[in-house]
Amino acid sequence: QSVLTQPPSVSAAPGQEVTISCSGSSSTVGNNYVSWYQQVPGTAPKLLIYDNSVRPSGIPDRFFGSKSGSSATLGISGLQTGDEADYYCGTWDGGRRVFGTGTKVTVL
């Protein structure tokens, strides 16, 4: 039921940078803020980015977000082994909330 499309997986070596796209429509990403969540296997999701590009307290600046039109992007620079996880974008459509399909980040 996801209406936000993400690539299934991305990978890079430690220290490198990856970007994850989140594609929606004018009723979702195009006109609303986007948030991003990190989910390490076996644990609950954790807020990484809100309002397109704002990091909550405690989130390192290696994580950054942006939005253009109906697409949003999460970037992770200086990749670390601890960044291996699933990442989801999220936004809303009317009163309902929607998530992306999820992207698995692998550190080679």
Place this chain on the structure above:
Amino acid sequence: QVQLVESGGGVVQPGRSLRLSCVGSAFTFGHYAMHWVRQAPGKGLEWVAIIAYDGTNIYYAESVRGRFTISRDNFKNTLYLHMNSLSVEDTAIYYCAREDYGEYYFDYWGQGTLVTVSS
């Protein structure tokens, strides 16, 4: 610190009912909208339902509308999800999550409770 603790999960037969609970602590529960989000085994996140801070506004995902009911008791700092007519497709970890007033993101999540629908 802020905590959300879910309970009530378990194994249930298709067609039966189950009620989940989520207790919040270390914050003013009645000031926040609350959500249920689920995750089927090996799958992505699926938003289920939202209830406004005062219970006045409620929305459901199409996949559960008419079968699930979200409610809250702000005096008990507790969120509920009443699930009826369960099917195997409802098998998932169910998370409760908090959303601040006027915001549209989940800033805190519970650890989840597993619901398995099986005969």
